[in-house]
Amino acid sequence: MTPGKKLEGLVAATITPMTPDGQINLPMIRQYVDYLVNEQNVKNVFVNGTTGEGLSLSIQERKQLAEEWMCQGKDKLDHVIIHVGALSLPECQELARHAAAIGAGGIAVIAPFFFKPTNKDELVAFLQKVASEAPEIPFYYYHIPSLTGVKIRVEELLDGIKAQIPTFQGVKFSDMDLLDLAQCINKNEMGQFEFLYGVDEQLLGALALGANGAVGSTYNYLGRQTNLMLQAFAKADLALAQKYQFLTGEFLNFVIKLGFGVAQTKAVMTFVSGIPMGPPRLPLVGASSEFIVKAKAKLDSIVWPDGD
Ligand SMILES: CC(=O)N[C@H](C=O)[C@@H](O)[C@H](O)[C@H](O)CO
Numbered sequence: 001m002t003p004g005k006k007l008e009g010l011v012a013a014t015i016t017p018m019t020p021d022g023q024i025n026l027p028m029i030r031q032y033v034d035y036l037v038n039e040q041n042v043k044n045v046f047v048n049g050t051t052g053e054g055l056s057l058s059i060q061e062r063k064q065l066a067e068e069w070m071c072q073g074k075d076k077l078d079h080v081i082i083h084v085g086a087l088s089l090p091e092c093q094e095l096a097r098h099a100a101a102i103g104a105g106g107i108a109v110i111a112p113f114f115f116k117p118t119n120k121d122e123l124v125a126f127l128q129k130v131a132s133e134a135p136e137i138p139f140y141y142y143h144i145p146s147l148t149g150v151k152i153r154v155e156e157l158l159d160g161i162k163a164q165i166p167t168f169q170g171v172k173f174s175d176m177d178l179l180d181l182a183q184c185i186n187k188n189e190m191g192q193f194e195f196l197y198g199v200d201e202q203l204l205g206a207l208a209l210g211a212n213g214a215v216g217s218t219y220n221y222l223g224r225q226t227n228l229m230l231q232a233f234a235k236a237d238l239a240l241a242q243k244y245q246f247l248t249g250e251f252l253n254f255v256i257k258l259g260f261g262v263a264q265t266k267a268v269m270t271f272v273s274g275i276p277m278g279p280p281r282l283p284l285v286g287a288s289s290e291f292i293v294k295a296k297a298k299l300d301s302i303v304w305p306d307g308d
């Protein structure tokens with residue numbers, strides 16, 4: 001881990017490897033870390049989020065996974081962010097204390113999504129109670145209204161948030177509303193907050209608005225190409241950056257039409273990396289073999305600008 005190093009660039013939203021009978025498969029994480037670092041050039045991870053089926057895991061499993069990522073990522077990864085959101089506040093707090101105790105680089109929390117906060121003040125009050133359990137580490141709000149149903153705009157949320165949550169560091173912004181993102185960045189004149197975009201197929205749009213980086217599922221297996229997009233963008237080679245976004249988008253557009261979610265992400269990562277990610281946990285069900293054949297053929301057919 002690199003304390004104090006700014007979180008930027010790509011962050012892989014980690015998959016939770018499972019055994020064929022549905023237990024978490026901790027021994028896979030060692031090779032998973034090496035794969036991300038060596039093959040995808042991705043050195044930041046976001047653990048136990050959407051892609052990691054964090055909300056389908058027990059508290060005990062979440063702690064074991066967090067510990068394993070911390071242990072295997074030591075001296076290899078730059079940042080390990082642990083998602084500690086849950087429906088029950090005491091569970092969030094327990095996970096926040098645990099993340100802090102094992103030395104996580106930060107914590108993130110989604111809005112509770114059964115009983116929902118109905119306004120900004122209710123949401124901030126909840127987040128504050130979690131953040132204050134880990135007062136020494138950065139706190140990120142994980143905005144994913146399509147899954148939580150909590151549509152409070154981030155621009156509104158950020159107004160005055162530092163006073164209530166001193167550790168507030170930024171937002172994982174997984175929404176298509178680029179007006180909201182732009183207004184957040186526009187108000188962030190001092191650059192005190194980080195904005196990590198979470199809709200991989202339109203990352204270039206968010207970069208154009210000033211997003212600092214991205215957290216997503218596809219950086220597990222398209223991290224190398226997306227890094228090349230980031231590099232092209234940084235060099236103001238917009239045509240090359242667009243080419244990468246169009247090609248990652250071509251794959252995603254294809255699989256989204258077939259039906260694409262965490263189960264399919266596990267299957268794609270398995271055939272790209274060779275690391276067996278196993279089945280998802282119910283209510284998710286595994287990808288069909290038809291999906292796997294088609295997705296693999298599509299990915300293999302793409303010719304990347306660097307000739308690979
Ligand atoms: C809803 C969801 O899982 N979003 C992920 C992260 O926020 C993304 O990484 C998507 O998986 C990706 O953009 C493909 O649609």
Ligand SMILES: CC(=O)C(=O)O
Nearest residue numbers: 013049050051216217
């Ligand atoms: C995609 C993402 O960031 C997550 O899986 O939580």
